[in-house]
Amino acid sequence: xxxxxxxxxxxxxxxxxxxxxxxxxxxxxxxxxxxxxxxxxxxxxxxxxxxxxxxxxxxxxxxxxxxxxxxxxxxxxxxxxxxxxxxxxxxxxxxxxxxxxxxxxxxxxxxxxxxxxxxxxxxxxxxxxxxxxxxxxxxxxxxxxxxxxxxxxxxxxxxxxxxxxxxxxxxxxxxxxxxxxxxxxxxxxxxxxxxxxxxxxxxxxxxxxxxxxxxxxxxxxxxxxxxxxxxxxxxxxxxxxxxxxxxxxxxxxxxxxxxxxxxxxxxxxxxxxxxxxxxxxxxxxxxxxxxxxxxxxxxxxxxxxxxxxxxxxxxxxxxxxxxxxxxxxxxxxxxxxxxxxxxxxxxxxxxxxxxxxxxxxxxxxxxxxxxxxxxxxxxxxxxxxxxxxxxxxxxxxxxxxxxxxxxxxxxxxxxxxxxxxxxxxxxxxxxxxxxxxxxxxxxxxxxxxxxxxxxxxxxxxxxxxxxxxxxxxxxxxxxxxxxxxxxxxxxxxxxxx
Numbered sequence: 136x137x138x139x140x141x142x143x144x145x146x147x148x149x150x151x152x153x154x155x156x157x158x159x160x161x162x163x164x165x166x167x168x169x170x171x172x173x174x175x176x177x178x179x180x181x182x183x184x185x186x187x188x189x190x191x192x193x194x195x196x197x198x199x200x201x202x203x204x205x206x207x208x209x210x211x212x213x214x215x216x217x218x219x220x221x222x223x224x225x226x227x228x229x230x231x232x233x234x235x236x237x238x239x240x241x242x243x244x245x246x247x248x249x250x251x252x253x254x255x256x257x258x259x260x261x262x263x264x265x266x267x268x269x270x271x272x273x274x275x276x277x278x279x280x281x282x283x284x285x286x287x288x289x290x291x292x293x294x295x296x297x298x299x300x301x302x303x304x305x306x307x308x309x310x311x312x313x314x315x316x317x318x319x320x321x322x323x324x325x326x327x328x329x330x331x332x333x334x335x336x337x338x339x340x341x342x343x344x345x346x347x348x349x350x351x352x353x354x355x356x357x358x359x360x361x362x363x364x365x366x367x368x369x370x371x372x373x374x375x376x377x378x379x380x381x382x383x384x385x386x387x388x389x390x391x392x393x394x395x396x397x398x399x400x401x402x403x404x405x406x407x408x409x410x411x412x413x414x415x416x417x418x419x420x421x422x423x424x425x426x427x428x429x430x431x432x433x434x435x436x437x438x439x440x441x442x443x444x445x446x447x448x449x450x451x452x453x454x455x456x457x458x459x460x461x462x463x464x465x466x467x468x469x470x471x472x473x474x475x476x477x478x479x480x481x482x483x484x485x486x487x488x489x490x491x492x493x494x495x496x497x498x499x500x501x502x503x504x505x506x507x508x509x510x511x512x513x514x515x516x517x518x519x520x521x522x523x524x525x526x527x528x529x530x531x532x533x534x535x536x537x538x539x540x541x542x543x544x545x546x547x548x549x550x551x552x553x554x555x556x557x558x559x560x561x562x563x564x565x566x567x568x569x570x571x572x573x574x575x576x577x578x579x580x581x582x583x584x585x586x587x588x589x590x591x592x593x594x595x596x597x598x599x600x601x602x603x604x605x606x607x608x609x610x611x612x613x614x615x616x617x618x619x620x621x622x623x624x625x626x627x628x629x630x631x632x
Contacts, residue, residue, distance in 0.1 A: 150221035153196060161193040162272060163596075170276035170596035178337065185273035185338065195231045198268035199224050202261055202369065212260030213242045213352050231265055233342070238263045241351040241365050243358075249474070255325070257351050257365030267346065267369040274338050276596040278373050283383035284591035288403035289372035292595050292604065295452050296511050298402045299465060300588040302456055305398040305409050306445055307463040312396040312409035316416045317449050319439035320379075320428065323404035324371060325363035327378050328432030332364070336377055346370070362432060375404065378431050382406070382424065389423040390415070402452055416442050454512060467509045467517045475505055476524045483528045487535060491549055491562025492573055494532075498525075499576045506578035511586035518579040529560050529575075 172181035241257030287298040364371040390397040448457025560575040
């Protein structure tokens, strides 16, 4: 079968034979040109290139692929339509047109938050998601070029680990700032001023206004939207990122002269600001931040915004950052650890009737993902604690299944010896007609490694950083191989105890 190089004049697209590498290269070339025009201050040229990109057949292909490959691809909007066949995807590409486009209202649902409250979520129709993904291809190069240097949320190639490492660099030295403003923006997505967005977001203004004013439907009732961007929209995180652009400069301008210990680190709508005194944060930095947010229709959450001394520590993005006798340690936040253990216990209890092998298949991805998130922190003792709590929960699970058997019998049935570890939970799984012994991942075997933070100025749409990102990708792959090798024996068939 010959791959199709889908050009701009393609009247019909065979989805199964698209040469995606060529499609991505074509779109990336335009994105690089948009970023360069932005760096050079040529706003008119950048706008013209955005128009060219959003009318490109290649960009439309990528937009449809994005919304049909993510986790929400099978969650319809108010029209109930999903694109689950190649023909529907090809037809969707041809339907992505600016002329005559009118977005449909969002489908409003609610998802639970940690504080037992619910967060509203707007589900756009797939055609609207694709239009947003299409315009995001033209907006993201501008966002990456203009965003604050130490903003890490909702940005390609950046992660929570980068934000936490920047916190370490800002606070680890003996002479580092001692006071921290923990900032949280109240209902950030829901309250951004529409007029400010229309006047300041560098994209097609007519399309943007239609999205902002599309409204939502809840229990068959239509509601207007007068502020905010919908949580659930593909482009909403980047709109929020551009709304908060410039806060780092404002914070640093608010500091007194010759004061260089004021640092700003943000991830989405959460941020921390460091300073040498509590008075500076209360009387200079905080009012400046509030004035910056008020201009955009936002405000700080009084409940979650507080000023803390580094010796008392603070939680940020699931980590606890605190100095112990002058030494900065970053650990998994206690609340997050307890929540995770509670969740794993609930999963084990819920699946009381399935086989040990099936239970391991459910637990292993959760354990490995959680361990990978915290593997760059001081987490060895925490990992051992989590393993111990899971072991106790599995023993209770085994005992409930065989209440009339002795402890020795259940331990021999469900636990085996691997190397020097005598308490490895194992079970049977079948692959291709053959039966294998599988083992539960132990998070304590995840290697603790210091994270290499991304360079603040690194831009994936600037060719000057191409080699830099290639090297980072290579090192990340090497680290993943090492991590897998530490847990390799869990996936290798072993004799039972």
